[in-house]
Amino acid sequence: MTRRAWWLVGLNLLIPGSAQSLAGDRKLGRFGLGATLVLWTLAVAALVVWLVWPTVFLTIVTSSIGLWVIALVAVFYGGLWIVLTLDTLRLVRLVKTAPAARAWIALSSVFVMVFLAGSAGYGAVIATTASGFLSSVFASGPPEPPDENGRYNVLLLGGDAGPDRDGLRPDSIRVVSIDAETGQAVTIGLPRNLEDVPFPEDSPLHEVYPEGYGAIDGCEVDACMLNSIYTEVELKSPEMYPDAEAQGSEPGIEAMRDAVEGITGLDIQYYVLIDMAGFQQLIDALGGVDVVVPEDIPIHADETFTTVAEWIPAGEQHLDGYHALWYARSRHGTSDYDRMARQLQIQESMLAQFNPANVLAKFQEIAAAGSQVVKTDVPQSMLGYFVNLASKTKELPIVAVDLVPDNGVDPEEPDYAVILQLVQQAVVPPTPEPTE
Template sequence: MTLTASPIRHPDLASRDVMTRRGWWLVLLNLLIPGSAQVLAGNRRLGRFGLGATMLLWTVAVVAIVVWIWWPTVIYTVATSTIGLWLFAAAAVFYAVLWVVLAMDTLRLVRLVRTAPTARAFIAAFGVVAMVLVAGAAGYAASLATSASGLLSSVFVAGPSQPPDENGRYNIMLLGGDAGPDRDGLRPDSIRVVSIDAESGHTVTIGLPRNMEDVPFPDGSPLHAVYPEGYGAIDGCEVDVCLLNSIYTEVELRSPEMYPDAVSRGSEPGIEGMRDAVEGITGLDIQYYALIDMAGFQQLIDALGGVTIEVADRIPMGAGHDEEGNEVEITEWIEPGTQVLDGFHALWYARSRYGTSDYDRMARQLQVQEAMLSQFNPANVLTKFQEIAAAGSQVVKTDVPQSMLPYFVDLAGKARSQPITDVPLVPENGFEPEDPDYAVASELIGRALIPPTEEPAE
């Protein structure tokens, strides 16, 4: 082989121009096609291994894109599987190490001392920066995968999946837990049902005020045996007030034996009591629940970098009562207009009750939830994933099995393309929580569950 025929492998060592151009070619080739620099100018065995690994990566990437377009659930399954995430992390670490080895070997092949003095620093810097960016990205991807695996394992349970109800819908109870030093146990401060059509993704949310009275329970519920006419309707209840959100406290602290299998199924007795209550109110089969710790909710918003809210009215902060019942003065206001609220202020915005009703609070809580969901975009989540994962593991408790995540992620994608119907069971909607007519609630919910493309039967 002549020098002219192979200037990359057998360059003119005496020509600084030739060696400089060769150096740039090698570092560029190593960046664009890892392994090619070794095949052309170095250890061909190492080069062929690097090229094979590169071709395999490109092939997997192309196949993944095709699958994403035509069968996205397959990708969701891998991305929410502990085994899949750990395999991805192992592959990312492998490629990170391989790229470091190839980059360092490429810089050796460049022979910087033979290049032009003015170009040496630039060639070396380019090679090092490319190595750090590519290998660093692979290492970060591995870190994200292991963090995601830990988050999924800590939040979601291992168990069988549930089928949709008789109407082809999944109904999920969302509870916003509001524990505090002035409260005897946790009381759900926010109670909502999300009902999703299992095929179309048509979504209805049902807001349940915490002050609902005479809450009915379905036949067969342990609570129905104790309160056949509704919660506290005859002789009161076992806690200070007999409202919807008191059911959690009563069952969890006074009568956990009502639901002896709750903990083994990834739940709690209080949550199961709330599930029975919500089923009695709505007439829906509640397959899953999610309990959100409102204090941890603050950490999650901070992890997202704040949440953007359109504030309609001034909201007071600090007002209320302390542990001894003394009135606390307003310390700050959340002003009207477009506001980017950190976790502390967003939590106050969602929970402040001074001068407003529970129904106003429900509307603000829904507004914060919707704003958070809109900001859970790929760019935001990827750049702040570690913080979100750390907060998320402390915020959410649920009995949704990890095996159902791919299905629900796919269903959520369908739901985003459709308007969400909200059914608040409040006086403005014709339902009186303190003097409830649950037939009215059933009618409101039934109308909302009919998808927009369907007409009710004559």
């Protein structure tokens, strides 16, 4: 009876339903075995799709319907495993087993039940949380094709709304251009203080500023710089972009999209706005970031950015959200170009932290923070494709092009022909001539 008990417990773990088929309710056993076979079939099919068509697999697991189906399946199997395990414990007949083995048999059965049902329950929670997070952050709508060069160009805006400011103003402005086939990425950093910003001819801002932003009679805000365009349109003339909100955007964001397209000559298909005020929550949810600090960086005591409260020391540092935010935005004794470099460093460190183990372990915290931090018009239908593309990007070196004085760009008197040339050389490098 003791050997029989261990066999039943083992079979219940390896082939749920087999214990009932051998020693109990055959009808329940057939149902359990059928459900087990279906689960194994689904697992094998998922593995094949993941290996052969990864984009299809990722599209399914990043769609709301797919995630809810996964959650319901997990709940079903969690409940089934509880029923089968309790029934197996009944079939064991502990009173007829050796007294020394009874506690171990019971504990093993309970462990199996908790492990299988608990894993299924946690999977259901993750799936429903992910569905809510993705629905709240990502837009609905059809996917956009890549541009004429076969690339996707995404505008990344880091918004910083402080008490010394009238509305939000993007302090971090960067374009990520990704090859739609290879995943090779180029990042283009744009200084927030670029002046005389040109707009495409079909932009409503081109009619107001045909010679560039503020080039003739100034603008409607204090400083006529690149990051002021968001503030001006959002607060002064949102009617320029009447369809922005219906398309999952904002007038200020669409104005920035036009400005960046005019500067870079790229077609910007999507944007991502990161609220720096909630930025530290996301980093804390990730467990912090590891960065190499090149020199001591000050943390300011107030919003005037003049009084130093403490310093982030040079060297290898593990920064929590508060210190990472200040590392990215500190101004005291540094230039905007220093800040751009630090912001890129934090972004790269965060990407490194987004590994499957870290995300799964802290998914609910990351999702809660991310839904408050991120706003984007990337449609949910494109997530599977972009996740698969991102896996290729991580394997390739990223080309960084910063439009700063070291690269021949003077923000106060920028030569936009030179800027276009720098961007094109990075995004569409010349094909080397074949050697004879």
